[in-house]
Amino acid sequence: MTTQLPAPARPEAPAQKLPLLALLALATAVFITCLTETLPAGLLPAMSADLGVSESATGQTVTIYAIGTALTAIPLTAATAAWRRKRLLLTAMAGFAVANTVTAFSTSYSLTMAARFVAGVAAGLAWALLAGYARRMAPEHLQGRAIAISMAGIPVALSLGVPAGTFLGKAAGWQVAFTAMTVLTVALLGWIAAAVPDYPGQRQSEAPPMLRALRVPGVTPVLFVTLVLVLAHTILYTFIATFLDELGMGGSTDLVLLVFGAASLLSIWIVGAQIHRRLRTLMIASTLLIAVAAAALALLSDSHALVYAAVALWGLGWGGAPTLLQTAAGEAGGDSADAAQAMLVTSWNGAMAAGGVVGGVLLDLLGAHAFPWSVLVLLAPVLAVVIAARTHGFPARRSGTTSA
Structure with a gap:
């Protein structure tokens, strides 16, 4: 998730149209990153049986992934700042190939x-790189759309990849699902080598320290919004099957997630088309849509039709959020954009890890009905910060535009 490296030399200036083949390669990288993280959720019973541990312990394979990202994104982004971008991207994706291969053949829980x-x-390396890579490929007026295309891998992974991986795991074994991820990653390495342009990194003397980035006006509000918004989303998304069981819709979880994913894809398309002129408006709308969806799930969940409608609104609000937040962090960071993006990655994954823990506590203490109410409580400060950050962070006026 890094962006706005020093401007490349004139020969490297992006063309006046989007390089779709290269952007789709980045979208596939995002898909692999997201699906690798969430795939165990659909394979827990079989994995736990083969590894000889409880399903709860096996569920920590998702948590340890988020912890690995949160702990290493900032130091590794700083350490690799001088690397050429393609080399760094290939290294990150090769890491997925190795990790998924070991997971597929491991019979040891520790391994x-x-x-x-x-x-x-x-994932920490990849997330800190992909959005900025997409920006550098596009002319200024199409940078938001380029990021949106590259981020399309997120809802595709969540709405189609997880159910498909779960089906494959049940039909042929969970090891086959992880092996398939390796095969896809190896194919992607060749795709990146052939179709994705290369860009220089930063000289080490230019790499901006994290503390300096925090002093840049606008960075802190974006990081706060990222942390709390992702926390709110993760609490509900992680336990959506449990919440639907409470409503008597446990058998419809796959269909509900499909509705969420389809709405998320529509959201990404809308954000990609409008983000250059209306980042602030879109961020406010995104927060409000998720809040309305949570309120509907809290108050109107007796109607299954309204639950589907609420989930569609949730997807509309959430789908474009990664693009909005990454763009906001990159623009707020300026010369410290790399550091700002690395901190955004850390905030994002820290919130994901915390979401599972907080959701579990809420479930034990208050029950599944508490999830949508927790989302509403957390979104109140998110909306307040977005509205207040009209000069820096989520500005009413952005460079090169006449309105937000």
Whole structure:
């Protein structure tokens, strides 16, 4: 998730149209990153049986992945600042190939957890790189759309990849699902080598320290919004099957997630078309849509039709959020954009790890009905910060535009 490296030399200036083949390669990298993280959720019973541990312990393979990303994104981004971008991207994706291969063939819980941590480290490198890579490929007026295309891998992974991986795991074994991820990653390495342009990194003397980035106006509000918004989303998304069971819709979880994913894809398209002129408006709308969806799930969940409608609104609000937040962090960071993006990655994954823990506590203390209410409580400060950050962070006026 890094962006706005020093401007490349004139020969490297992006063309006046989007390089779709290269952007789709980045979208596939995002898909692999997201699906590698969430795939165990659909394979827990079989994995736990083969590894000889409880399903709860096996569930920590998701947590350790997020921890690996959160702990290493900032130091590794700084350490690799001078690397050429393609070399760094190939290294990160090769890390996924190794980690998923080890996971597929491991019969040891400890070795599996180590492999999942390595996958999280690779994700930290990838997330801190992909959005900025997409920006550099596009002319200024199409940069938001380029990021949106590259981020399309997120809803595709969540709405189609996880159910498909779960089906494959049940039909042929969970090891086959992880092996398929390796095969896809190896194919992607060739795709990146052939179709994705290369760009220089930063000279080490130019790499901006994290503390300096925090002093840049606008960075802190974006990081706060990222942390709390992702926390709110993760609490509900992680336990959506449990929440639907409470409503008597446990058998419809796959369909509900499909509705969420389809709405997320529509959201990405809308954000990609409008982000250059209306980042602030879109961020406010995104927060409000998720809040309305949470309110509907809290108050109107007796109607299954309204639950589907609420999930569609949730997807509309959430789908474009990664693009909005990455763009906001890159623009707020300016010369410190790399550091700002690395901190955004850390905030994002820290919130994901915390979401599972907080959701579990809420479930034990208050029950599944508490999830949508927790989302509403957390979104109140998010909306307040977005509205207040009208000069820096989520500005009403952006460079090169006449309105937000």
